[in-house]
Amino acid sequence: xxxxxxxxxxxxxxRGDERTPKAVAFFDRIDAYNNLxxxxxxxxSALVAGAVIIGLTDIDRLKEGDILGILGTIKDAxxxxxxxxxxxxxxxxxxxxxxxxLILAGLCFAIAARxxxxxxxxxxxxxxxxxxxxxxxxxxxxxxxxxxxLALLAGIVAGxxxxxxxxxxxxxxxxxxxxxxxxxxYIAGLLTLWLLKTDAFQQPGKDNPxxxxxxxxxRLPDLFFWSDNPALRAxxxxxxxxAGAMFTWWLFERSKIGFELRTFGSNADAARYxxxxxxxxxxxxxxxxxxMAGLAGASQVIGTQGYATESFAGSIGFDAIAxxxxxxxxxxxxxxxAFLFGILEAGGRRMQLETDIPLDVVLVLxxxxxxxxxxxxxxxxxxxxxxxxxxxxxxxxxxxx
Amino acid sequence: xxxxxxxxxxxxxxxxxATTTATADASNAPGGMTFEERRHARNLGISYVVLAGVTxxxxxxxxxxxxxxxxxxxxxxxxxxxxxxxxxxxLAVTAGIQLWRGYGKYTNVVLAMASILVFMSFLxxxxxxxxxxxxxxxxxxxxxxxxxxxxxxxxxxxERSGVVNIAIEGLLLSGAFTSALVGSIAASWxxxxxxxxxxxxxxxxxxASALLAWLLAWLAIRFKVDQVIVGFFxxxxxxxxxxxxxxxxxxxxPDYNDTPTLGAWKIPLLERIPILGQILFQQxxxxxxxxxxxxxxxxxxxxxKWGLRTRAVGxxxxxxxxxxxxxxxxxxxxVILAGAIAGFGGSWxxxxxxxxxxxxxxxxxxxxxxxxxxGRWHPVGAISAALLFGLFDSVADKLSLLNTxxxxxxxxxxxxxxxxxxxxxxxxxxxxxxxxxxxxxxx
Numbered sequence: 001x002x003x004x005x006x007x008x009x010x011x012x013x014x015r016g017d018e019r020t021p022k023a024v025a026f027f028d029r030i031d032a033y034n035n036l037x038x039x040x041x042x043x044x045s046a047l048v049a050g051a052v053i054i055g056l057t058d059i060d061r062l063k064e065g066d067i068l069g070i071l072g073t074i075k076d077a078x079x080x081x082x083x084x085x086x087x088x089x090x091x092x093x094x095x096x097x098x099x100x101x102l103i104l105a106g107l108c109f110a111i112a113a114r115x116x117x118x119x120x121x122x123x124x125x126x127x128x129x130x131x132x133x134x135x136x137x138x139x140x141x142x143x144x145x146x147x148x149x150l151a152l153l154a155g156i157v158a159g160x161x162x163x164x165x166x167x168x169x170x171x172x173x174x175x176x177x178x179x180x181x182x183x184x185x186y187i188a189g190l191l192t193l194w195l196l197k198t199d200a201f202q203q204p205g206k207d208n209p210x211x212x213x214x215x216x217x218x219r220l221p222d223l224f225f226w227s228d229n230p231a232l233r234a235x236x237x238x239x240x241x242x243a244g245a246m247f248t249w250w251l252f253e254r255s256k257i258g259f260e261l262r263t264f265g266s267n268a269d270a271a272r273y274x275x276x277x278x279x280x281x282x283x284x285x286x287x288x289x290x291x292m293a294g295l296a297g298a299s300q301v302i303g304t305q306g307y308a309t310e311s312f313a314g315s316i317g318f319d320a321i322a323x324x325x326x327x328x329x330x331x332x333x334x335x336x337x338a339f340l341f342g343i344l345e346a347g348g349r350r351m352q353l354e355t356d357i358p359l360d361v362v363l364v365l366x367x368x369x370x371x372x373x374x375x376x377x378x379x380x381x382x383x384x385x386x387x388x389x390x391x392x393x394x395x396x397x398x399x400x401x
Numbered sequence: 402x403x404x405x406x407x408x409x410x411x412x413x414x415x416x417x418x419a420t421t422t423a424t425a426d427a428s429n430a431p432g433g434m435t436f437e438e439r440r441h442a443r444n445l446g447i448s449y450v451v452l453a454g455v456t457x458x459x460x461x462x463x464x465x466x467x468x469x470x471x472x473x474x475x476x477x478x479x480x481x482x483x484x485x486x487x488x489x490x491x492l493a494v495t496a497g498i499q500l501w502r503g504y505g506k507y508t509n510v511v512l513a514m515a516s517i518l519v520f521m522s523f524l525x526x527x528x529x530x531x532x533x534x535x536x537x538x539x540x541x542x543x544x545x546x547x548x549x550x551x552x553x554x555x556x557x558x559x560e561r562s563g564v565v566n567i568a569i570e571g572l573l574l575s576g577a578f579t580s581a582l583v584g585s586i587a588a589s590w591x592x593x594x595x596x597x598x599x600x601x602x603x604x605x606x607x608x609a610s611a612l613l614a615w616l617l618a619w620l621a622i623r624f625k626v627d628q629v630i631v632g633f634f635x636x637x638x639x640x641x642x643x644x645x646x647x648x649x650x651x652x653x654x655p656d657y658n659d660t661p662t663l664g665a666w667k668i669p670l671l672e673r674i675p676i677l678g679q680i681l682f683q684q685x686x687x688x689x690x691x692x693x694x695x696x697x698x699x700x701x702x703x704x705x706k707w708g709l710r711t712r713a714v715g716x717x718x719x720x721x722x723x724x725x726x727x728x729x730x731x732x733x734x735x736v737i738l739a740g741a742i743a744g745f746g747g748s749w750x751x752x753x754x755x756x757x758x759x760x761x762x763x764x765x766x767x768x769x770x771x772x773x774x775x776g777r778w779h780p781v782g783a784i785s786a787a788l789l790f791g792l793f794d795s796v797a798d799k800l801s802l803l804n805t806x807x808x809x810x811x812x813x814x815x816x817x818x819x820x821x822x823x824x825x826x827x828x829x830x831x832x833x834x835x836x837x838x839x840x841x842x843x844x
Contacts, residue, residue, distance in 0.1 A: 053642070053645070057645070057646060057649050057650055059650060059654075118629060120629075120633075169821070169825050172825075173824075173825040173826050173827075174826070175821065175824040175825040175826070176824060178567070178629060179770075179771075179774055179820065179821075179824050180821055180824060180825075182767050182770065182771075183771065183817040183818075183820050183821050184817075184821070186764070186767070186814070186817045187814050187817050187818065190810040190811075190813055190814045191810070191814070193810055194808045194810040194811070197808070318633070318637065321630075321633060322637070325630070357649070358644070358645050358648040358649050360641055360644040360645035360647075360648060361641070361645050362641075363637065363640060363641025363642075363644065363645070364638065364641035364642050364645055365641075366637065366641070367634055367637035367638035367641050367642075368638070370630070370633070370634050370637065371620075371634045371638070374626050374627065374630045374631070374634065375620055375624045375626040375631075377624040377625070377626075378620070378624050378626075
């Protein structure tokens with residue numbers, strides 16, 4: 001059976017290879033039924049490479065030749081990751097807190113990607129959405145049931161418009177979205193920094209750029225509402241993210257516009273000949289994608305933090321690219337991938353406490369996961385897999401396109 | 402500037418670039434101008450009108466004389482208000498002529514002069530009643546632009562040969578890290594002084610970034626991984642790895658992160674040229690190398706066999722292959738060379754600051770990407786764009802000292818807005834090498 005690859009890529013079947021060893025055949029047979037093997041191998045490869053990096057930088061032990069000690073550190077570090085992320089309710093809560101914006105921002109990348117657009121502007125769209133949302137949050141005085149949906153709506157609209165601008169520019173002038181989104185990210189960051197220093201936003205009596213605080217009623221309610229423990233920070237933003245994933249599934253699998261977006265994404269010429277309007281579709285795709293990122297920003301400010309800072313988007317917009325790649329641009333895949341990244345982050349803090357290994361190693365692991373996912377040929381080469389396919393869902397079409 | 406929105410075109414609605422090009426090519430309007438050119442000319446005219454309005458409205462608000470200090474105790478003064486009105490009037494006239502009949506081949510010259518006028522008027526407005534070091538500002542603009550020039554040249558070299566390089570940031574960062582680490586260690590070797598130790602570090606930086614660039618080329622060419630994704634992977638990876646190493650190795654061994662900063666090296670005779678001497682010829686070796694690089698690179702790219710082949714491979718690899726050029730080998734070589742250039746540029750931070758900090762490049766690599774695009778994939782265009790962007794940096798610096806009430810964020814934003822304006826083809830379009838980003842398979 002030929003396993004169809006997700007979303008384009010090269011979906012050639014198994015290559016005829018008479019000398020296929022048994023193990024390879026076994027792996028390939030597993031892979032034929034699902035697309036899980038590649039992500040799993042990518043994660044394993046990344047963990048192995050990460051272990052090597054941790055080991056090689058343990059200078060003191062290397063000098064003493066204490067190989068067992070190094071292996072012990074690596075073992076402790078990798079055991080601390082799941083223990084810190086899943087070992088307690090607090091850990092699970094932190095994992096959810098990290099995963100929530102990653103799901104939404106990952107959906108943002110995926111929606112654009114499946115429409116044939118390379119949206120790396122999630123950071124800017126998060127800034128736009130978050131700032132709009134926090135403004136509604138701290139300036140309104142109503143009951144939560146009115147205020148919270150309004151703040152989320154503000155995030156959707158602002159993030160959508162910020163993304164839509166890029167789509168509009170692309171549709172109207174052909175300005176490549178990779179360039180315009182990089183630029184709009186910086187513009188949004190600088191606008192946020194400026195806004196946070198204006199009287200309208202800045203918290204009275206503060207010198208640093210930080211917004212006024214959202215009242216408790218205006219914040220997304222706690223996810224673990226039955227617990228009095230204030231350390232459990234997980235909030236309903238997670239449910240919003242799950243709803244976003246469900247919406248994305250509905251959009252692409254059930255709706256007319258999703259069908260048009262997918263068609264446009266896989267073959268723009270075919271879409272044009274079929275009478276679809278590329279300009280509208282491009283703007284629409286970027287609007288919906290931006291809206292997802294806007295929600296991610298909103299969930300950060302009215303959920304996790306309760307106020308906005310110049311860095312509430314952090315590196316989420318970029319991590320989300322990795323999440324979307326790992327999740328193969330599918331809603332379920334993205335939720336799982338975001339959880340994995342959340343585990344790395346929440347567990348990484350525990351690891352840093354217990355083993356003195358800096359949290360930055362998580363960044364390295366994430367980058368390596370992206371590498372092994374994006375280069376399936378490399379992963380297959382490393383693991384001696386013969387079957388082809390499982391390519392990344394997107395191919396860059398050059399600056400002119 | 403309100404020029405980022407596209408005005409309603411007076412032609413059939415543009416759906417895609419493909420049709421735009423088709424319309425532009427097919428319909429030659431009278432006067433030898435295509436529709437696209439006429440649209441650009443009109444948009445430029447509108448921009449002049451807007452600029453004139455902004456100047457008249459805002460830049461005439463401050464009274465008093467702004468004093469610009471030059472070298473050797475000389476200075477000149479400009480009346481802020483008077484200059485504002487003058488510039489507004491001049492722009493209005495320029496706009497009129499531009500909209501009426503255009504400037505033909507002098508369009509860019511006029512644009513440059515108008516920009517300089519607005520810039521001077523803006524500075525006078527900001528410094529009205531006070532004085533500031535004009536020469537110092539220009540000199541620091543040159544300094545700020547140096548890493549951008551290296552990054553942009555690396556980017557141009559990759560993209561001209563058909564490989565998209567989003568990883569300039571990562572290549573610069575790895576250069577900064579490696580030169581700091583190796584330079585610090587090498588300086589303590591017996592027989593090597595601070596200075597030679599530093600250059601050992603620079604060499605190591607070039608090698609490290611060249612290796613990363615090789616990785617970029619290998620993944621993009623051998624495995625045909627999407628080049629934007631590879632670029633992002635390298636950026637992530639280098640940021641993560643250098644931060645990790647910096648907190649795990651450098652903080653525990655401060656000796657590994659302590660290089661001497663590189664002083665200015667005044668070029669004899671040239672440094673005595675009034676004004677220009679202080680701006681251009683009292684700088685570090687990095688500034689001179691950047692200028693030299695641009696000259697050499699331009700010559701090679703447009704006058705040598707290598708350059709012709711590189712451009713052929715970037716525009717039409719199939720044709721180049723047919724003529725016997727080894728497309729993939731040339732791409733590998735150029736990308737690796739570009740990595741070495743970026744590594745050299747990365748060590749600028751070590752030379753300037755004398756140590757490595759986490760994420761020290763702080764997005765400069767992405768601005769270098771903007772420089773590539775605004776400079777239209779040409780080294781001379783890139784150095785102009787880099788100097789311009791460097792100028793924005795140093796103006797933003799100076800503005801915060803002058804306390805004008807104008808947020809420095811808006812000055813810093815200008816390069817990014819300009820890039821969008823340029824890629825959107827509002828006043829002239831910037832087109833990249835045709836084959837950039839597409840993997841090539843020889844037959």
